[in-house]
Amino acid sequence: MTAEPSWDFYRSFLTVLRHGSLSAAARELGLTQPTIGRHIDALEEAVGAELFIRSSNGLLPTDMALDLRPYAETLATTAAALLRTASSQRGKVEGTVRISASEVIGIEVLPPIIADLQEAYPGLQVELSASDALEDLMNREADIAVRMAEPRQDALLVRRVGDIPLGFHAHRRYLERHGTPQTMAELAGHRLIGFDRQTAYIRMMLKLYPVAEQLAYAFRTSSHLAHYTAIRAGIGIGVCQTGLARPNPDLVHILADEFEIPLGTWVVMHESLKTSPRCRVAFDALVNGLLNYIRSCRETRV
Amino acid sequence: MTAEPSWDFYRSFLTVLRHGSLSAAARELGLTQPTIGRHIDALEEAVGAELFIRSSNGLLPTDMALDLRPYAETLATTAAALLRTASSQRGKVEGTVRISASEVIGIEVLPPIIADLQEAYPGLQVELSASDALEDLMNREADIAVRMAEPRQDALLVRRVGDIPLGFHAHRRYLERHGTPQTMAELAGHRLIGFDRQTAYIRMMLKLYPVAEQLAYAFRTSSHLAHYTAIRAGIGIGVCQTGLARPNPDLVHILADEFEIPLGTWVVMHESLKTSPRCRVAFDALVNGLLNYIRSCRETRV
């Protein structure tokens, strides 16, 4: 290791990892294939190890390359965060804001809210990371996050928007065939949709309704989104946000009076971003949009 | 933001922040002051804001620059961590590699090669399966195999190392008693060592030298290893690898000019293992070791 390698090599390295070939990486970065190839050569020289096995249909990363990948990813997210920070301070509401939310929220709830936001501010770019793996606000992997648990960090600007109510739902078709349970006890005879693993709200459900533990589940999935899809497909009775089911005339809320889980919801932003117009605007839009959404959950169906 | 700025600009930026002047940063990075100045210019252009107030005795960071500093620090520590990880991983070849070879190769040829390999990589465990029943690489009964026939499987990484020459040999003691045959025809009167069953190289021998079929064999065994041992014991004249006999002063190569069978040799590894350092290292060692071995077969005896 004579001199530190150019940091650009790390970018090329990561892009090759992501795309699997020098050519694809070159297209991504607006460079050419020989250039990327030389970057990889130089980096291999610098670290003194082989990073890729070259073949005629792409590059295969070595174990070493896979070990280094997380660092390269961190470099990329940090560089992106730096740029976002820089551009966020320019008074106007434009540029990119990165929002992190759970899968269900990100896919089913946020899109209309974001649509309104972008209607109001056409120059605003939104990046939505819909994943149940939560991103780190402190390192600015995201600018704003919608969280289902109360954040404990101090340097965060936190706004609680209320409780999203969860309830048992099933497709009308399923109920026509199997009947509609009128009491919790009657659930026992039904095809139930359950979860693969314990998440926070599962634990809350078991605490509130210990009986759930003894139920037999006909279908299990680890994805909340797949769970919701299973309900819509008529597989059986499952738990989902009442606000999601309400607009869909085929979905029926079951045991509404006997069973409800409140899902506490927070919108969170890094303290230092509150002076950034674009982040403030997005933060406010998320808060108001989620407040409306929660309100709609409570309304009786039209 | 037209194109993403070079990540090297971040490094220059951070170094200027740390040292307070372009010149000092240039010294630190092994660059020159105009270069660092251009990097800062370019970065300011890219983020669209002034990062430093230039004065004749140094650069004064703006608030923006101070806001960006934490990200730049993260970049630096991450880049350093990446390099450290790389250097700590380098040369970390350890674990077990399972090698499959024929009995003769496994017992007579490979041990010195494996000894060198383990000398170079003390953490490497080698399992040697020396058997003429060939193990299935596809099912990973072995990681690497030395084969005497060209493999046809697709997902294998194959390297042909050349032909191992076979020839007639006998112990000096035997020849002193029975004389040394000078022509193929003279073999007829000798005690010959033969094989119990037809193997691939027997068929090749019969094809190249049909006369062998009519010879009378005084001793037969189904094991190539026992065959070789029989030669060394002075039972008679048999076929073995010239490279095995050469270092042994008691063994004499007979009819060297009239008779030779080339035994094609391949080193084979499952495709998916080529990114594993220990398998790569072992593979390369086998290839080189066998190339040397084959070269030694051709040399005239000292």
Next chain:
DNA sequence: CGGCGGTCATGTATTTATGTATAGCGGCGG
């Protein structure tokens, strides 16, 4: 089996970035 689309490797020309040399500015101390 031959064309096609994809890949990587290599050699050459050109653009780009860098180094060198120099000029100008400001502070500091004799």
Next chain:
DNA sequence: CCGCCGCTATACATAAATACATGACCGCCG
């Protein structure tokens, strides 16, 4: 006040990185 030493900015020559063009290889498909 002047000389010295640090800094930045600029102009020009040089070195380095890049793009371009080409060739070879592999898998795919009609």
